[in-house]
Amino acid sequence: MPNPETPSFFTFLVLTVLAAAALVTSKSTIEPCSNSDSCNAMLGYTLYTDLKVSEVASLFQVDPIALLLANAIDISYPDVENHILPSQLFLKIPISCSCVDGIRKSVSTHYKTRPSDTLSFIADSIYSGLVSSDQIREANSISDPSVLDVGQSLTVPLPCTCFNGTDNGLPAVYLSYVVSDVDTLAGIAGRYSTTITDLMNVNAMGGTTIAVGDILAVPLPACASSFPRYASDFGLIVPNGSYAITASHCVQCSCGPGNLNLYCMPSSLAVSCSSMQCRSSNLMVGNVTMQQSSAGCNVISCKYGGFVNGSIVTA
Numbered sequence: 001m002p003n004p005e006t007p008s009f010f011t012f013l014v015l016t017v018l019a020a021a022a023l024v025t026s027k028s029t030i031e032p033c034s035n036s037d038s039c040n041a042m043l044g045y046t047l048y049t050d051l052k053v054s055e056v057a058s059l060f061q062v063d064p065i066a067l068l069l070a071n072a073i074d075i076s077y078p079d080v081e082n083h084i085l086p087s088q089l090f091l092k093i094p095i096s097c098s099c100v101d102g103i104r105k106s107v108s109t110h111y112k113t114r115p116s117d118t119l120s121f122i123a124d125s126i127y128s129g130l131v132s133s134d135q136i137r138e139a140n141s142i143s144d145p146s147v148l149d150v151g152q153s154l155t156v157p158l159p160c161t162c163f164n165g166t167d168n169g170l171p172a173v174y175l176s177y178v179v180s181d182v183d184t185l186a187g188i189a190g191r192y193s194t195t196i197t198d199l200m201n202v203n204a205m206g207g208t209t210i211a212v213g214d215i216l217a218v219p220l221p222a223c224a225s226s227f228p229r230y231a232s233d234f235g236l237i238v239p240n241g242s243y244a245i246t247a248s249h250c251v252q253c254s255c256g257p258g259n260l261n262l263y264c265m266p267s268s269l270a271v272s273c274s275s276m277q278c279r280s281s282n283l284m285v286g287n288v289t290m291q292q293s294s295a296g297c298n299v300i301s302c303k304y305g306g307f308v309n310g311s312i313v314t315a
């Protein structure tokens with residue numbers, strides 16, 4: 001055993017790390033795809049500085065309300081979009097995951113460069129390692145990364161997977177998770193109520209070793225919707241313990257904790273929404289009633305059935 005106090009051991013360590021950094025780029029789980037359907041996924045994002053809700057939302061071009069609800073943050077505070085979120089806060093960002101050149105990725109995010117931005121600052125800090133500077137360079141055909149024009153709009157390709165919205169046959173949403181220096185595979189499995197084996201299977205890993213900067217696909221148990229294919233919110237899927245907003249902010253859907261059945265009801269923002277009453281009853285979306293009849297007990301519920309052509313479908 002070399003004595004860790006000796007300088008030669010440290011030199012050896014530093015050289016090994018540098019060599020590894022030069023030879024191996026971080027691993028990221030890739031899902032091949034063949035159709036053009038997009039699906040719902042999540043990004044695990046760590047704030048690099050204090051940011052307003054609206055600023056985080058605009059970094060990823062997502063709806064601020066959807067962002068808050070995905071993280072189970074109360075949206076009823078006045079002026080909630082200007083609420084300041086603290087540096088180092090970890091958030092789940094709901095994104096649409098596309099199929100581009102045969103692999104799943106999110107390509108709807110654009111970043112407008114500011115003075116003193118560098119590609120590595122944009123990649124490592126602003127987007128917290130979800131993208132590398134090389135990936136931004138390639139996506140934007142940047143020949144000289146040392147000259148970025150201020151105000152330039154850069155495409156920021158982001159990693160996502162859907163695996164058909166299932167994990168071991170149960171509904172799941174996949175979180176793209178950037179491994180940090182304090183992470184272990186067991187720790188990540190514990191934090192997201194999954195198992196080491198499952199993480200290894202999903203990410204096609206040969207061993208339990210993970211490296212800082214690797215991007216893992218972490219399955220989150222979820223509630224799936226069964227809206228028709230022609231609904232604009234077809235494929236809506238909500239992770240356990242979180243919420244989604246749909247139908248032009250009229251309907252809010254939640255998942256868990258008791259069961260994994262999607263539950264949708266009028267949202268607290270539903271001010272100018274058309275009627276959400278089910279036909280031939282006085283029930284509203286989300287209502288369930290029990291009726292005694294001679295045949296026994298009848299459960300009648302009014303369920304949200306998707307947003308079709310700008311109208312709320314009830315059943």
Ligand SMILES: *[C@@H]1O[C@H](CO)[C@@H](O)[C@H](O)[C@H]1NC(C)=O
Pocket residue numbers: 164
């Ligand atoms: C995806 O899941 C659906 C059911 O949700 C199933 O019918 C279909 O066969 C699955 N496709 C693949 C490629 O696993």
Ligand SMILES: *[C@@H]1O[C@H](CO)[C@@H](O)[C@H](O)[C@H]1NC(C)=O
Pocket residue numbers: 193221240241256257260
């Ligand atoms: C959903 O989350 C709750 C805690 O928020 C937990 O008790 C429950 O086991 C979770 N359900 C699943 C299926 O993971």
Ligand SMILES: *[C@@H]1O[C@H](CO)[C@@H](O)[C@H](O)[C@H]1NC(C)=O
Pocket residue numbers: 265266283284285286287288289
């Ligand atoms: C139906 O739902 C509305 C809105 O969620 C609620 O205010 C109302 O009390 C519910 N009525 C019944 C009968 O459950």
Ligand SMILES: *[C@@H]1O[C@H](CO)[C@@H](O)[C@H](O)[C@H]1NC(C)=O
Pocket residue numbers: 230308309
């Ligand atoms: C939606 O509207 C279009 C044109 O307005 C119509 O052709 C289509 O049938 C409608 N879809 C449904 C499901 O109502």
